[in-house]
Amino acid sequence: MATLKASSLVLNSSISSNSKQRGSRIRATTQIANRVSSISLPGLEQMELHKSTDKNLNPIHIETIKRNESNSRPDPTVMMKLYAILEAVADRVEMHKNMGDQRNNWNSLLLTSINAITLTAATMAGIAAISGGALAEAMKLSSTAMYVAATGMLSIVNKIQPSQLAEEQRNAARMFKQLQNQIQTIISIGNVADIDIKEIMEKVLALDKAYPLPLLGAMLDKFPANMEPAVWWTENGEKQSRGNYQGYDNGWNGELEDEMREVVNVIRRKDKEDYLRLGGKALKLNKFFAISGPVLTGLAAIGSAFVGSPSHGGWAVVLGVVGGALASVVNAVEHGGQVGMVFEMYRSNAGFFKMMEEEIESNLREEGLERRENGELFEMKVSLQLGRSLSELRNLAAAAAAGGEGIDEFASKLF
Template identity: 50%
Template sequence: MDRVLALDAAYPLPLLPSMLEKFPKAIEPTRWLPRCRPAQPKNSRTRSFGRRAVTSGNGWTQDLEDEMRGILRVIKAKDEQEFLTVGKLVLNLNRGLAVAGPVLAGTAAFAIVFIGSGEDGTWASGAAVLGGALAAAVNTVEHGGQMGMLFELLRNCAGFYRKIQEDIEANLAEPDVERRERGEVFATKVALKLGRSLSDLKQFRKMASPSVQDEDIKEFAGKLF
């Protein structure tokens, strides 16, 4: 049921009788799956490992953890934030067009009333033509340009990166490395989702260092979107 409710909240066309707000006050990434529950502490023995030692065949090393933490930081600071920022611009533009269209059409309709009434008829006819043309142009940009769909696309892309974040956080939050997803397999999945090779992930290792500021991060984590 949690998955059904998550899918219902992710898309404009609902499974249940409710819809997404067309002009939300706060922009949130799309969430297709329920929120991950925090890992519960286990009584089982937690394994520690050295800088390059492999953990009991589960594939997790300190270097791999640093790579995942670096990717996590880059996604939060660059990829997800970029889509949310552009999505906010598109949302504001769509909101402005939604208001301007009816206002211009109403102005044109109001000006038509004064056509043929002496001296006022000259400016009224010009205002009616101009208002109608602008209203048509605004409606074309709003609906023909699919501004609402573009906003949903950007929100979905941000949700894609939010899901990668949650997967990484869920694995790193598990104190017993034996209970995590196998390290090599998980790294491969993350690399495929980001459109990168496994060797590309090594460059994110330094991003896990607190000495690196968010402003110093230039490259995005993902290459697919």
């Protein structure tokens, strides 16, 4: 009896263990099947979505989607090129910043030195007029030598305009910093192609040409015949879709196009025209000061050379002293007031509005809406560049449409 009981216990335990194993296997198989179905179904839905999309979109949109899918993993070589450009741009930011600080120091040191030399020469000319003998001759010769040196230094300083050079380098550092941020944004998005490398290279070279570092042979003309806006951007070429497909309209409609047309008209008639007018006045004033300073010190040098002469004593003293004093005043106003920097600031601002004008018109000329920059994003960028909210920008366009050319409001609220 004990043997039979033991056998029945063993048999029951084996049957129960086998049934548990079969149950666990069934549950495991069911779970795996559920997982496979949960993974495969979205893939099938995605395939069906692509099929329906391919039927509804034209070939241009299909090609855009395929290019975006193929560019999900950027080419390592393209990324290496982009990082190399990023390093070069970061280096240019530092170079232009350091060069701007150096040329700003030039302006301060040369202004102080030339004014000190000029006033000392005027003082010596006055002392020579009231003294006699060897002291008068020494003072007269020293005054003449210092005036000649001041004339030469003024001619060089007025030619290169250190304050204007410093402003150019500050603008260049800001533009390269902006380009550096754009490259970092492109890297973050990850959708990088060869066309992006070419476009960024052209921007770097355009900035190098617009704001050169060397003085000899490459320095911008500080006294152009006419006031022209600064140009540091490349010509607007064929726009490329970056994978932000928003539908056929791409955020554009007739109302937005009319708004942008009115905004660009205000920019052209008011903002850009005003800065060109102010820049022209600053240019004329700077030319007058640049010629007057060396002329006054040169006349003062001639006057100091004739101090003590019996036939020319009176007017020589007046010319030697007054000419030096006036030259110091002119030099202080020109370089202490940084008239060259003011001219460059107006030129750069006029260039900024010209760039906005060309960018807006380039988008409006593009007939293929899918090739334009997204309309909502573009409107937001324009409003930020002008220092306005979206509602203020639309109100400006409405006022310009109602008032025509008689509108008194400027487009920009920043400067």
